[in-house]
Structure formats: C-alpha cells, structure tokens
Amino acid sequence: MRPTQAMMAGGEGPIGKHGKFLGGWGHFGGMPQRGIISYTLSANKQNPFAGAAHAAVFNTWRRFSAQVLYVAPPMIFFYYAMSWATERNHYLSSKAGREEFNE
Numbered sequence: 193m194r195p196t197q198a199m200m201a202g203g204e205g206p207i208g209k210h211g212k213f214l215g216g217w218g219h220f221g222g223m224p225q226r227g228i229i230s231y232t233l234s235a236n237k238q239n240p241f242a243g244a245a246h247a248a249v250f251n252t253w254r255r256f257s258a259q260v261l262y263v264a265p266p267m268i269f270f271y272y273a274m275s276w277a278t279e280r281n282h283y284l285s286s287k288a289g290r291e292e293f294n295e
Contacts, residue, residue, distance in 0.1 A: 283289045
C-alpha cells in the first residue's frame with residue numbers, strides 16, 4: 193500500500209499538483225496571504241446584550257403560544273375533575289350524604 197502524498201511530503205513540503213504549501217501538521221493554511229483585509233471589534237466594545245430583552249419577550253411569547261394548546265386543555269380538564277371529586281367527597285362526608293347513601 194502506497195502512503196498518501198501528504199504523508200510522503202512530511203507535512204512540510206509542497207503538496208498538490210500546483211505545489212501549494214499547506215503548512216505543517218496543526219498549522220494548515222500556509223503563509224499569510226497579502227491583500228486580504230479583515231476588521232475586528234474588540235470584546236469590550238461589543239454589546240452582547242443588544243436586543244436581548246426584546247428578543248426574550250417575543251421568543252417567550254412564541255414558545256408559549258406554540259405549546260399552550262398541548263398543556264392547557266388537560267390542565268383545565270383535571271382541575272374541574274378534581275374540584276368535582278372534592279365537592280363530591282365533602283357531600284358524601286356530610287350528614288345529608290351519609291343519610292342518602294347509608295345502607
């Protein structure tokens with residue numbers, strides 16, 4: 193089995209049919225290129241929370257409105273079922289309920 197061209201070059205020689213140097217292992221990209229301009233903004237000049245409050249309000253509303261129809265109907269159903277059961281238990285525990293269902 194023949195080693196690849198990158199292995200034969202040892203990572204420090206020209207690679208590829210055009211003889212482009214990629215750089216050593218861990219430092220791919222070669223020499224810095226000329227004519228490329230990049231602009232950066234220092235970390236203390238950036239505003240990482242710009243629009244965070246606005247986005248939080250509308251994102252919360254979007255997520256709430258997407259899930260409310262899955263959560264609210266069962267909660268409403270079980271609330272009314274529990275209130276009916278509580279009232280029924282109070283009635284059956286009262287004097288009138290015991291007289292009605294006393295056997």
